[in-house]
Amino acid sequence: TTVQRDFAWFGGGLINMAGPLELVATSFISNTAGSGGGLFNGEPNLFTITPSAVLTITGGLFQDNFSYAGGAMFNSYNGVASVAQSTVISNSGIASGFYNAGQLSLAGSIVSGNGSTGITNDISGTVTISASTFERNQGGGLANEGTLSLTNSFVLSNTNPGNGGG
DSSP: OOSSSEEEEEEESSSESSEEEEEEEOOSSOEEEEEOSSSSEOSTTTTTTOEEEEEESSOOOEEEEEEEOOEEEEOOTEEEEEEEEOOEEEBSSTTTTTTEESEEEEEEEEESSSSSSSEEEEEEEEEEESEEEEEEEEEEEEESSSSSEEEEEEEEOOSSSOOOOO
């Protein structure tokens, strides 16, 4: 399945606000949003109480998406996202890979060539990364203000004109 060239304020390609959602071999290409260019997981309104939005992605592709926050995906404060065997490449905007404010796990994936950070983890976020590669991201591979666990992964050849390239 390919979700391509869509626009919305939240989740240019798709928004998952409250339900369990499983995506297999789904591509998000050239989508645009204010938050979550390819995909937005969770509740966009901080003042609304909703159940957790549980998202599982296996074999996904996020390419050439744009957003002011989370070019590929924005995982909101009530979002629980698990991403495996996926590629996040050439997305743009602030936090052009994944922006996380909830719970995010990434396994066996490649995050490369994004216009800003590979993953930006907000102060409220928890990220667990295993067996993944972060390379050639222009705002650094990882930016963390919350809780981050990194195991058996590579963070290499990332650049940042400000602080920290890793």
